[in-house]
Amino acid sequence: MAPNPTHTALWPAPYASGAVDATVHVPGSKSVTNRALVLAALASEPGWLRRPLRSRDTLLMAGGLRAMGVEIEEGVGPDGTGEAWRVVPAGLRGPATVDVGNAGTVMRFLPPVATLADGPVRFDGDPRSYERPLNGVIDALRRLGARIDDDDRGALPMTVHGGGALDGGTVEVDASSSSQFVSALLLSAPRFNQGVEVRHTGATLPSMPHIRMTVDMLRAVGAQVDTPESGGEPNVWRVTPGALLGRDLTIEPDLSNAQPFLAAALITGGRVVIPDWPARTTQPGDRLREIFTEMGGSCELTEYGLVLTGSGAVHGIDVDLGEVGELTPGVAAVAALADSPSTLRGVAHLRLHETDRLAALTKEINELGGDVTETADGLHIRPRRLHGGVFHTYEDHRMATAGAIIGLAVDGVQIENVATTAKTLPDFPELWTGMLGA
Template sequence: MAANPTAPTALWPAPHARGAVDATVHVPGSKSVTNRALVLAALASEPGWLRRPLRSRDTLLMADALRAMGVGIDEGVGPDGSGEAWRILPAGLRGPATVDVGNAGTVMRFLPPVATLAAGDIRFDGDPRSYERPLHGVIDALRALGARIDDDGRGALPLTVHGSGALDGGPVSIDASSSSQFVSALLLSGPRFNQGVEVRHIGGSLPSLPHIRMTVDMLRAVGAQVDTPESGGEPNVWRVTPGALLGRDLTIEPDLSNAQPFLAAALVTGGRVVIPDWPQRTTQPGDRLREIFTEMGGSCELTEYGLEFTGSGRIHGIDVDLGDVGELTPGIAAVAALADTPSTLRGVAHLRLHETDRLAALTKEINELGGDVTETADGLRIRPRTLHGGVFHTYEDHRMATAGAVIGLAVADVQIENVATTAKTLPDFPDLWAGMLGSDGA
């Protein structure tokens, strides 16, 4: 019997493109939107629907965690029979319960504030790597707002939230320079706190601001009142007024960050890829790929059908600050390693605290294929070199796996260790990749 190519210990031969790709790729729904929508629907005062939700490890962990606290989530089709939809039935949050966060930042950070509203103890645990990821911003803030949390002073998992059914809330100052999710976590539950919440960021540069804007937009869409720096408020201060949240019928956008490897394939092979349903307006960080990949040698057209991206056959280096869109760094680094001029990726020191230390991992893996990547204080410097085949390790990081696949398009005999880790946010990636390549692939 042949080995399972998606088994965690297997090596997946990254397909080598024999020509320019020409494909339409239907990218599954956004993880960031799905998990925020699940939290808001669970805290609403009435039932709601999520249409076209992403089914991946991170989102199923979020759904299971909310179910453990008493929320009803029925998976099926929408009321009109038009595709998959989840019915969210809010209920009185309760414990005792145990939440498995896996290695999902949104689960480990968004749900402790929810747990303070539960009647009973909620224990949080996860993968070994989750113990190393910073959680102090959420823990310290919740304590300042009146919560009881046991973490043995680690500022990290595992921990137990002693829920009392309510939380006072009010003003709190945090350092969110290591993760914008600290801010989003407090804002999402803020309408249910007795005094709402006022979050003041007092640290250094705040990464991934588009994700905070996404949180604010989604809060407003379910009836919350939110004051932000962009709406005339103080710099680095977000206020959420206490109040009921509405149940909504929400259709989840495609995950634009997960479209990255497919757009990169068009750039690397000088081909064409269409991503249907690319939104005309969005807060997703992945939308910036249109600008970045155009500067690196492609061209794009956004139509009512979606995004059409075309490579020119040449890849140019780039000097770019990715502070707001750090999750795009692995894919951009992979493309930059194949460019005709050097690249500098800046503003992403916080990636050292993601699913793995992404800066160290990218440096090691690209260099072991013959590349010339150097870590800087806040990013990477990439000098193009002729690359060769070899094993590309993923460190259980989904974006490392897709970055390796991009390199494999142009470099023969690249093997991805544990491509199955892409199931975290992009289920069936190997099949999607093979489908894109069609007869042009290896």
């Protein structure tokens, strides 16, 4: 079989000859868009999603819902301005086939939806999707009354035999490998006959901001949710059965996808503005304000957006990224260019992401002359003078943007398969060169 040219092509990462000064409009949040699509599909009335992200992961989510009978009309908003999707709920049905690609949200959020369909729904995806943990969702749904054929793999491919309804009730789940196991059950729970009580039994729970995002969005469409933060038991979430409202929702910009652009200001001693940065958000990317300030930048949140200004110096950091693991590749890239060592902790679960991100970051930075070692739960990074070379991405969007960050300060870095950024950040190469004034 001939190699796929989009996978073997090398993209010369632009080198920054001076301080960056740019305003970058970051597309909508993948995490918010995909949760909003599920909730709108399960609502009792039509709803609107304004400024949704159009990327591989969100189009896969929309495609999966359409396969089960949901109408999603792409066009302009009800006031005739801006891109918007109108979601019209329908009776969920099978037989259907859902292509999850390599999207964690699609492979985990849609099987609970499929239990409500009238008929079988088959789930399949990219080869890497077969290796990503799904047992938390599969086992939990079985205990709640679902029938699932997965040949006892606890992974894709599989078929969910929807019965038109699901009893629901209390279920234990070990979500130490992915907080999405909890979010997946909560999102569909209002439609389960008894709702759901999810009890997390694992020793750790990564990416708590994503669970808080799920809870906030459920409440915004009328669901009743009891959480540890609202006075409930630790590691227990309860959702009461009930109808969900159709909403007119504007999607926030994806703050994690703002990371490479903010990093550019930090590394070059420049200034980058990200418009529409929310004053309050559950997105993990909001933590960048704190992290990049500690690493040498200064942040100001204005009415227009977030302004990050670099000082010309980049400092190492000792930080627990357990709640914001998706920021690790970008933080590691900046740390490799710092003036002192860094330790990134709390992210053992990244070994189960799009790729084993800890091994991938170690290998790729070291092949450019770096000194990165894996620890039990993260990375230790000792800055060294780096040189050009090929930076492999392993079909992981955040590896590609991490390589681009390093390329700003290291001439001759070439990114293999930069097209993988389309998973969550369409047109990244154009946005990146535009930021540099090219």
